[in-house]
Amino acid sequence: MKKLFILSISIVLLAGCARHPKNDVLAEVDHEKIYREDLQRAFAQQKENYGMDLLNDPLGNFTVKRNLMNGLIEEKLLLSVVHEKGISLTSEEKELIKSQLESGYNEGDLRKILSSQKMTPEDWLKQQEEKQMVDKAIDQELKAQLVLKPGEVEDYYKKHASLFREPDGVRCRHIVVTKEEKAKTILSLLKKGENFANVARQYSESPDREQDGDLGLLNQNSDFPSVFKETCLTLKTGQTSEIVSSEYGYHIFRAIEKKEGHQLTLPEAKGKIEAFIRQERRPELLATWLETLHQTKKIHVDEERLKEVRLSPL
Known part of the structure; x- marks a missing residue:
């Protein structure tokens, strides 16, 4: 088979349409x-x-x-x-x-x-x-x-079991604002015992304030900025972080629930395996x-x- 020069499909896909000599x-x-x-x-x-x-x-x-x-x-x-x-x-x-x-x-x-x-x-x-x-x-x-062959998913799971282990994680909420002074005021309220979810709903400038600032589960594999993971994964359940800055503004995080890592079962991993093989x-x-x-x-x-x-x- 001759070697093909296969460009990515994002290269020029444009044919000349004017008159040419x-x-x-x-x-x-x-x-x-x-x-x-x-x-x-x-x-x-x-x-x-x-x-x-x-x-x-x-x-x-x-x-x-x-x-x-x-x-x-x-x-x-x-x-x-x-x-x-x-x-x-x-x-x-x-x-x-x-x-x-x-x-x-x-x-x-x-x-x-x-x-x-x-x-x-x-x-x-x-x-x-x-x-x-x-x-x-x-x-x-x-x-x-x-189309996958019978048994192909099972074989892949056995050979690559380490790919399908979920690391330790934590469910977190956060509050984010663009002004550091506002973040300091909010942190003061939280230290006085104000409910985190209520404060997030009232003061956070992120769309997830509608969900009380709930970020869902974060672990090392999560698609979150590294500063989110580095902060949240060090918190104990119920613990509130200090003010943390990111490209989005000034954040305050709270750990809601810790989740221990576990090995995904074959049914849980099946969708990922099929995607990997394809x-x-x-x-x-x-x-x-x-x-x-x-x-x-x-x-x-x-x-x-x-x-x-x-x-x-x-």
Whole structure:
């Protein structure tokens, strides 16, 4: 099996749609053309991955072009599957993509960033929509191949039992505010015996104040900031922390209940095990599928025109 250059699916998924001179066509995939502009755009979005020495060396420059071209070919192959399967996005999915574009940057900065990647906001939206449709196509194609064999989950559990042990944990509440002086006032109230849940509901500035500041169970594997875990796991049941700062503000924690670590049973671990196995198997299945697409689709690359393209790091 030839080695495939498999780029992550977050790379450029954008085909040129304007009119191009005939000699700008670098490759065709099932009658879908890849233009010089597509290659230059792909390079603009990834040029930080390549050093000056590599790009200034003729052989290195061609290697980069070949890798980019392989990626563009695979994009076309995957998009052909999208079209064959009639995959599309819902209006809600499109709106979510649009909202991602509009958040985080003002219009001037956004256009400047996209311009450096040879893109317009419209190009970016098209790219992200195609990316999501390709993700759907991959999920549909691989889902049937990711069927687990009888006994596979049990075997995995026996061989990797240590992965399915829950460490000691603690259920905690917290109060968070943006001003340190306010945190000091709240801590004073708590030291005088005020009910923590009531104070959290009244003064905390975090949305979880509606749940009395309840963070749920924290342990070393929890997806919480390290300062949360470092503080809560050292508290005794009923103990209140001093003021602790984080990127979110000033916190006061209280331990509600300690939980001893335990080994997950097979039924408890089954969902995690299935996810692990599928994740391990997915890259190989994807590579095999892409190889099949390479063999069944008509692909032509104009090697001479590809050699003529120069990629400049500037």
